[in-house]
Amino acid sequence: MTHAASVFSGYVLAAAATAAYVGWVIRRGRTLGRDLGIGARGPVPDTADESRPHD
Amino acid sequence: MIETPEPDLRQQAQRAGSLSMTGSVATRALGVVAIAAVGVMALLALWISPPDAVQGDSVRLMYVHVPSIWVAYGGFVLTAFASARVLWRTRSGAGGTYGVIADRQARRWDRVAGAAAELGVLFTALTLVTGSLWGKVTWGTYWQWDARLTTTVLLFVTYLGYLALRRLPAESRARARRSAVMALIAVVNLPIVHYSVDWWRTLHQEASLNLEPGGDRNITGEMYWTLLYSWATFTVVALWIGIHRYRVLRLEELAEEASLEELLAQRRDEQAAGR
Amino acid sequence: MWREIWLVCRKDLIIEWRARVTLIQIVPTVLLVLVVFAFALDANPSLLGEGAGGLFWVAVLFGAVLGAKRSFDIEAEGGNLDALRLGGLAPAAILWGKAAALALQLVLVGAFAAAGLLVLYSVTVHEWLLIVVAGLCGMAAFAICGTLYGAMTVGLRSADTLLPLLLIPVAAPVLLAGTRAFDVALGTSADQGWSWTALLAVVLVTYIAVGWAAAGPLLEDA
Numbered sequence: 001m002t003h004a005a006s007v008f009s010g011y012v013l014a015a016a017a018t019a020a021y022v023g024w025v026i027r028r029g030r031t032l033g034r035d036l037g038i039g040a041r042g043p044v045p046d047t048a049d050e051s052r053p054h055d
Numbered sequence: 056m057i058e059t060p061e062p063d064l065r066q067q068a069q070r071a072g073s074l075s076m077t078g079s080v081a082t083r084a085l086g087v088v089a090i091a092a093v094g095v096m097a098l099l100a101l102w103i104s105p106p107d108a109v110q111g112d113s114v115r116l117m118y119v120h121v122p123s124i125w126v127a128y129g130g131f132v133l134t135a136f137a138s139a140r141v142l143w144r145t146r147s148g149a150g151g152t153y154g155v156i157a158d159r160q161a162r163r164w165d166r167v168a169g170a171a172a173e174l175g176v177l178f179t180a181l182t183l184v185t186g187s188l189w190g191k192v193t194w195g196t197y198w199q200w201d202a203r204l205t206t207t208v209l210l211f212v213t214y215l216g217y218l219a220l221r222r223l224p225a226e227s228r229a230r231a232r233r234s235a236v237m238a239l240i241a242v243v244n245l246p247i248v249h250y251s252v253d254w255w256r257t258l259h260q261e262a263s264l265n266l267e268p269g270g271d272r273n274i275t276g277e278m279y280w281t282l283l284y285s286w287a288t289f290t291v292v293a294l295w296i297g298i299h300r301y302r303v304l305r306l307e308e309l310a311e312e313a314s315l316e317e318l319l320a321q322r323r324d325e326q327a328a329g330r
Numbered sequence: 331m332w333r334e335i336w337l338v339c340r341k342d343l344i345i346e347w348r349a350r351v352t353l354i355q356i357v358p359t360v361l362l363v364l365v366v367f368a369f370a371l372d373a374n375p376s377l378l379g380e381g382a383g384g385l386f387w388v389a390v391l392f393g394a395v396l397g398a399k400r401s402f403d404i405e406a407e408g409g410n411l412d413a414l415r416l417g418g419l420a421p422a423a424i425l426w427g428k429a430a431a432l433a434l435q436l437v438l439v440g441a442f443a444a445a446g447l448l449v450l451y452s453v454t455v456h457e458w459l460l461i462v463v464a465g466l467c468g469m470a471a472f473a474i475c476g477t478l479y480g481a482m483t484v485g486l487r488s489a490d491t492l493l494p495l496l497l498i499p500v501a502a503p504v505l506l507a508g509t510r511a512f513d514v515a516l517g518t519s520a521d522q523g524w525s526w527t528a529l530l531a532v533v534l535v536t537y538i539a540v541g542w543a544a545a546g547p548l549l550e551d552a
Contacts (some may be wrong), residue, residue, distance in 0.1 A: 001075065002220060003110075003111045003112040003113040003192055006110055006113055006188045006189065006191060006192045007101070007112055007113060007116055008116045009188060010116045010119060010120075010184065010185040010188045011101070011115075011116075013117045013181075013184050013185075013188075014123070014181045014184070014185060016175070017180065017181060017184075018181070018292070021177055021300075022297065023302050024298055025299045025303055026078075026295060026299065028303050028306075028307075029078075029299060029302060029303045030245070032303065032306035032307060032310050033306060034292075035310060035313075036062065036306065036309055036313060043079060051190070
């Protein structure tokens, strides 16, 4: 294996693994948020002021 | 899937709102910074910094390899710290009103421990992969029974086990305590493993020549700064992912509670229908 | 405290005496592992003799995993652990009692495995004292570690498959130091056998300290 090839594959693997993990985390957050009715981008606006106890 | 959540669940979810969306203004900003920093790092590490006199271009793997393990170690130390907090918060005698608050804080620390350990495992894996690629070029083999390699792979497996333990379904309080104990054992065990493996090698062969990236070779100038910059970049990236992961863990807990509620409601309906 | 530890230990040993799981299942498994190694190494007597120390510890580690599992299987049935707690036993007493019982059973396993080495691999022992001291330290360390992890996974559905994954990396220093000490005692290496035994003792002391700290959180509301 040449030096360039090892450097290239090392960087690509590292970037791919990290990107895959980030993608998984974000997607999982979106899915769960949607399932829970919160939405991926925070509380649903029209119901957000209904009840927000101070905690 | 919950189409129309129970009113109390909805409230609960909204109360958790500030915590539970995995993207907030701050993390989006952090994400932009992280991605920009990675871009600059690629330039510095692959283009601007010079090749090494001895190792040539393969030295560039060091800029991924070394910061990864630093961040991984940081993650594992954070896991241990958070686990100690969990045990402190859930110790017996923390009852009453204080107990409720303590429980909430224990859950927070438990999430911190989980997120940090997962990042630690990810970055340890990156270290192992880049290290063995470097070894293939420099030593001619992907794997050497070097003390550090052995220790690192044991570290990796130990925390894989920790994550496996965390995944098992259980009552959340018991699970938090159990994983906290394991995290503390793992972190105590680390120096023991490290030194025993060290002695194993040194008693049996000449000290292996320390060509490992980030070994004791002195590096100076641009390479030094590039390494330092890469470390800062990896820390920002890890922080960014970690915050998101923490929030996803929060959502997972909510979803777990929600599905439990749903099951209970179903059961109540069944009973009502049966009568 | 000592009395409570003894009570728990005796309870476990009586159960073992009645069911004889260690004697009839774990000991044969460990011996079987020793036999299977001979297949792996092509029944090459010199190779087997050289690796005997390491093979002993690997085989016993498997035995320790099984023993730890068994030790908490008997508690998982019918909420036995809760009963013990309700009976007023301190978590530490339960932990140390079970660890002591497991250690005694592992000593038995180790004795059979050592006999297996003598018979199957035809090793010659140069230093009996080293074998005994290193063996006892190693078994005690396995027992404490196994008990802690057994308590951690008790009642979990996938405990059987998870326990080895958790236990084997943690046991690595014991495996390593025990192997080195045995190699010296069996005359296959000219290492410092006693300093490796000292390392075993250090590991043992560390596990005891961890055990004291972990007993409460692990068993309090398990």
